[in-house]
Amino acid sequence: MQTENNASFARIDEAAALAREAQALYGAASSAVRSALLRGLADALERDAAQLVAIADEETSLGAARLNGELARTAFQLRGFAERVEAGIANRHVDDAAVPGAPPAGRPHLTRVQLPLGPVAMFSASNFPFAFSVLGGDTASALAAGCTVIVKPHSGHPELSRRVHALAARVLREQGLPEGVIAFVDQASREAAVHLVGHADVAAVAFTGSYQGGVALWRAANARRRPIPFYGELGSINPLVVLPQALAEGVDTPAATLAASITMGCGQFCTSPGLIVVRDDADGERFAQALAQALSAQKPHAMLTSAMRHGFEGAAAHIASQAGVRVRLAAPADDEQSAAPAPRLFETDAQTFIANAALHEEMFGPAALIVKVRDEAQTLDVLAAVEGSLTVTLWGAQADTPENRALAVAAQRIAGRVLFGGVPTGVAVCDAQQHGGPWPASTQPQTTSVGYAAIERFLRPVALQDAPQWAIAATSGMAVA
Structure with a gap:
């Protein structure tokens, strides 16, 4: 068991190193680069839909009709984030011009900007092999924010996860982006999952799964020398x-x-x-x-x-x-x-x-x-x-x-x-959606894991004071072509 864990730890270390190295480039990439990647992933999913749905049905028994719909939702979600990246969702600036005099009436010139957190460890869910998995909402929102992703697939659909990651790797190569933008840790043990959450190169965690598993990883995230945000969806009786x-x-x-x-x-x-x-x-x-x-x-x-x-x-x-x-x-x-x-x-x-x-x-x-x-x-x-x-x-x-x-x-x-009507099953992907709730439904009830506000989980605000124009422009999503 120890030998197996050591091998898993080594794979995680390798994936985290790839994500860290890719973060420097991808985090500074323009809105055009990020949106092109998101659209390219959506296109690739749809091109391979028949093969992917067949594999998913074999592993999950969810049925072709349900899985085709879920794949279409996943592609829709990727393109939706691409549209919002182009509209500047990840690069919003709040600008307060300087006012002469001493505080509180006076103030310096302040510009509030948003920066990507860094590599995100993404734990795939069992029940949505497309929409909450390798290229699901957590991955899409992290990529939209400018964060690289380390995917930990779910054991319930391992072959599908490998195929979807291979598809994503192909898109990255075609677009000239480093493979670490979407890194992959295949079939990690529980101990290895804790190792991933505790890895120094991981800046945030996105998790959808059981209460017991989620709480264990949440504790690991908070037990680090420098705790990191853990965005977990843990369960609900609705x-x-x-x-x-x-x-x-x-x-x-x-x-x-x-x-x-x-x-x-x-x-x-x-x-x-x-x-x-x-x-x-x-x-x-x-x-x-x-x-x-x-x-x-x-x-x-x-x-x-x-x-x-x-x-x-x-x-x-x-x-x-x-x-x-x-x-x-x-x-x-x-x-x-x-x-x-x-x-x-x-x-x-x-x-x-x-x-x-x-x-x-x-x-x-x-x-x-x-x-x-x-x-x-x-x-x-x-x-x-x-x-x-x-x-x-x-x-x-x-x-x-x-x-x-x-x-x-x-x-x-x-x-x-x-x-105020209808049933709760079925969660629309849109700007107004909120998919999260007080503990134990989720660990961060002020955030959502579905909808375009999900990007906010992976952005960190910074105030630039009396900054030259080049410093402000560097955060606008136009800095790197």
Whole structure:
């Protein structure tokens, strides 16, 4: 094991050295160079789409339709960052002209600029083999900021990761850029992953994955002699509140919509709704029955890895074993022999949920927990018991009432994105998007890992005082052709 770790450490050291050497050139590269790279990567993904999707389907069982859509999203995202780099998103200047006299009325000439942090260690996610992997949003936003990237691929799709990195390396060669702009560490162990986070040449870390793995790496990032930013997305139960108004026209349609969201991608979405809050009344019970029936008709595909399936079964069994929990939809007796897990649905009351922290844990898979509440006050108490979440969805809160205002405030307190309709699965890539939330949803709730504001994670502000014009121009993205 020690010999294997030593070899992994050596590969990481080599990749980090390449990224550090490339940073000097790429960090000073013009907006035209960065945008051309992003567009070139998008074009290359689309040219090799058929081959890449076939490999991805073989390794993940996600299906060609889903994977083609994800590849298209990834290319769209790369081009979107290219457009914003050209528009100057990474080179914004705030300029305050000099004012004669002493402070506070007087001041020197100050120009606030943004500089790339430096090499970013990017940990690929399991559940999005294109959009959160080698050329996914973390890589795209880091490249847009002028940062080189050290990719640590996920073990759930190793061959796809190698092929996509080879594609990226080809684009770098074609554009005359050093290979260290997108370095690659193949199949590093847990110890090697910690070594990567602690490497002196790494300036920031981007991570999407499990709470346990993320916390271990977050601690490593903060235990360094010089701690670095760790941008981690760690998990979320994504409460969905069903108010009585949402069931005024019946329970079947909302139940079917929710069942499809819970089982989308076999429940392996970070925004999958895992906590359903509904009133403890006749309509609430009809909705629970309809949801159980709709879930029983869903046919999820196999999970990404056997370890993930094992983790899901353990998490579902843990919820089912808690006092005060009722099983509304159980797995059939032969479920363990099936490649795909059957959906699960559990139920408890508000007091039990609030008192038992075990019920606040994520079940990463096609399962959800219903919490029955008496009234608005209990709904607020349930949301307050949720530490942090990527999303909260409110169904039936369209009217401007004191109760709905209070609910919206409670939702915004714990979530990075609040929906007033629809389902949380599906995260648009745009300027206004926020994909992050209070701990444990993410380690830096003021940042997003989806959308074009994600670039801000990898830029550091610097104020230039009484600087000559050449010094200001050097940060404008026009310095190197």
